[in-house]
Amino acid sequence: MKDIFYEKNKITTLRVIFLVLFLACCILTVVSCKPTTEFEIVSAEGYLNDYYEYSDESECTITAEFNESVDEGSITVTFYDEDGNISDKQTKDFTSWDVNDKTVEITFSNVKGRPASYEVTDFTVEPPPSLVSILISEFIVWLILFIITVSPFAMSCEIYDFNGNAITVYSGWFSCYVKVNGITVDKKSSILRNFFFGRIFPMHLSTTLPDGVFLLVKINFFNGIKMWLNGCVYNKKYIKQK
Structure with missing residues (x-):
């Protein structure tokens, strides 16, 4: 005689597997949405790429490392000449294309003069998406996932x-x-x-x-x-x- 309880064991196994997978997706989503307490720039480096004497302008690259992973935002940099006077001040947005985990690399063009030093004077970072916004934006995906999860219980x-x-x-x-x-x-x-x-x-x-x-x-x-x-x-x- 075949295993009489095959069907019952099959249903129980499917319920456990699907429920565990659904809970794993929920936990990963919550963890990925964990907000940071405060963004800070840990370190920054600046490079003078080119100086165009005919227009008295420069191209500079600023690399900033944050204490947390970032996605998009903006950085304001103040440039100084050799006498310590402000030669220019620029704000530039960055996107995920400019980001490598915690590090942001931005190129500033048409910087006035030939800067001798710089200072990151301000920055803004978009907060990570909330759990509610993710659930709303991916409603169909979560609905399908939920239906698949509860299907063994039917x-x-x-x-x-x-x-x-x-x-x-x-x-x-x-x-x-x-x-x-x-x-x-x-x-x-x-x-x-x-x-x-x-x-x-x-x-x-x-x-x-x-x-x-x-x-x-x-x-x-x-x-x-x-x-x-x-x-x-x-x-x-x-x-x-x-």
């Missing part, structure tokens, strides 16, 4: 004991069937029922047992299973032997 299986016979009634994603001692005696496809509003109509499965008893099974909208033997409701469940 599957059902009952095992009855009648005169020493194990009667298994299973309602799954793609099929519903009745087994007697591991042998399928009636089976119907449940694809249309599950995916095209067929649940509004109960599914009926039936067979005649070897001793002449007529077995009827009805699976309702919520995949609830009820069995009749010769017109009488039967509820005695099969108990796994040790």
Whole structure:
């Protein structure tokens, strides 16, 4: 005889796997949305790339390292000449293309004069997206993920004991069937029922047992299973032997 509890074990395994995967996705999303307390520039370096004497302008690159990973924002840099006087002050936005984890590299063009030194005087960093904004922007993805996660909980299986016979009634994603001692005696496809509003109509499965008893099974909208033997409701469940 085949494993009588195969269907029940299958449903339990799918429920555990899908639930663990869903919780893992939730945890990763929450962790990725963890806001930083305060952004700070840990270090900064500046380079003079070119000086254009004919226009008395320079091109400089500023590399700034933050204490946390950043995505986009802006940096304001003040440039000084050899006498310590302000020669120029520029603010430039940066995007994820300018970022390597915590490090931002920005090139400032048309800087007046030939700067001898610089100072990062201000910066702004966009806060990380909140959990609510992510859920809203990816609503369809999370809805599909949620439906997939709860789908094993919509599957059902009952095992009855009648005169020493194990009667298994299973309602799954793609099929519903009745087994007697591991042998399928009636089976119907449940694809249309599950995916095209067929649940509004109960599914009926039936067979005649070897001793002449007529077995009827009805699976309702919520995949609830009820069995009749010769017109009488039967509820005695099969108990796994040790």
